[in-house]
Amino acid sequence: MQKISLLAATALLVIDPAMAMPPPLPPVEGKDAATLQAEMESRGMYEGLLATLYLDRIAKVDDYGPKLDAVVATFPNADVMTEAKLLYEERKAGKLRGPLHGIPILIKDNIEVAGPLPTTAGSLALQGNVTGRDAPIIARLRNAGAVILGKTNLSEWANIRSNNSTSGWSAVGGLTKNPHALDRNTCGSSAGSAAAVAASLAPLAIGTETDGSITCPAGVNGIVGFKPTVGLVSRTHIVPISHSQDTAGPMTLTVRDAAAVMTVIAGSDPADRATAEADARKVDYTAALSADALKGKRVGVLRDRVGDRADIAALFDAALKQITDLGATVVEIADSRKGLEELGAAEFEVLMTELKADIATYLAGLPANDGPKTLADLIAFNRANPAELKWFDQSLFELAESKGGLDSTAYIAAREKAARLAGAEGIDRLMEEHDVNLLVGVTNGPAWTNDLVNGDHYSGPSVSQLPAVAGYPHLTVPMGAVAGLPIGVSFIGGKWADANVLAAGYAYEQASRKRVTPTYRVGIEP
DSSP: OOOOOHHHHHHTOOOOTTSOOOOOOOOOTTOOHHHHHHHHHHHTOOHHHHHHHHHHHIIIIIISTTOOOOEEEEOOHHHHHHHHHHHHHHHHTTOOOSTTTTOEEEEETTBOOSSSOOOOTTOGGGTTOOOOOOOHHHHHHHHTTOEEEEEEOOSGGGGOSOTTOOTTEETTTEEOOBTTBTTBOOOSSSHHHHHHHHTTSOSEEEEEESSSTTHHHHHHHTSEEEEOOTTSBOOTTBOOSOTTTOEEEEEESSHHHHHHHHHHHBSOBTTBGGGTTHHHHOOOTTTTOOTTTTTTOEEEEEGGGSOSOHHHHHHHHHHHHHHHHTTOEEEEESOTTTTOTTHHHHHHHHHHHHHHHHHHHHHHTSSOSSSOOSHHHHHHHHHHOTTTTSSOOOHHHHHHHTSOOTTOHHHHHHHHHHHIIIIIIIIHHHHHHTTOSEEEEEOOOOOOBOOTTTOOOOOSOOOOHHHHHHTOOEEEEEEEEETTEEEEEEEEOSTTOHHHHHHHHHHHHHHHOOOOOOOOOSSOOO
């Protein structure tokens, strides 16, 4: 990790000789991108100074201080400042690229970003994976004026190597800590992105999800996370698990910021067939936001997925009252699991088969020709490198390697069943039978204590599976905390209903304001 000092980074700024050095920005802690954008406009601040403040905060909070280990690497100061200076000059000339102009962002380390930093997916096997290319979503962010600071830690291989893993740990980045309680887990796999935004190491981050890997970390770390409809955002040059379920998405402090990021990264990519409809489906997601978005809506409550904790149920009931007060009609759903008993097994078969095929396709397409090319190569690498298997095994890798190809009868049947059960007979059926516009549920339980020896012991509620397998949009918004540990409320919609889901979450967020400020303590509240 490149260490940053505020003095050294500020010295790299190129100041307009006709202007005096502007006064320093107020502290960035807790500030969303929209607030920072307004401050740059009103105070005439330099984009480079804003980037410097975040780089300095990464050094103080992530590398020292609480030492969150949320950020695995930052780009060289000179590169960041060159980009920031160009954006400042454009602002001076009256050219603004949009709401992300000059706003710093961090990127999960399974997404390729051009420059000297590798894309590792947390694995030592990819430590030299410097591809020199931007994933299409990164190119879109750059074109929109976002300033890329660096890469965030993740659960290694996006948490698909072992059932005994500890979320937030990778051989490359170590164990990411939860800023609300340093001995508590960050959930996975977009652990670093979530913890970084919660700790104000950047106002924005990009995560990825196959099943819960955006929404669970966002909920556990007390921020907003949005998993879009699969096919709305390109997956090219992103280390894959499953072409049926993978997607990237924003992790932010507010729903407005998530909508602004989605407006930028949504769109078709000729190299990703799943995105063929994206250009026709995408909209300006910020324009769809309204404090009245829940008025007149019918909202289905996933009551049987809340769990048996009275404190979580109380938070959820308070959120439902807020939703009702905003003009929505709440419809209780007591049997959302009915008929879906075989969904888990079908999803698992799909993930194991697609992992083997999709990771081989990704590895074979890397510019370097001297690294691993197949899942079998990764398994062999891990066996030869004890640091990789120090805390947990690679049993899921080995199971995936035993699977047939994408033309196997077992896979084809499982893919059809999973899509049908989660989509037509899952979310679509629930919304139709109960005549509702969207579904709401509890995103997560309280963060569990880290235990590298025994692995994760998460036992809270979760509603991620149905939208993940169906490929439908899922938004989580903070709804309070239990003993200081954040809990999120989920908003789920049908395919391509991303704007409606974001708008509903925005209306709730504006009325509730339940985001909790991190305390960086060890242990829970007394």
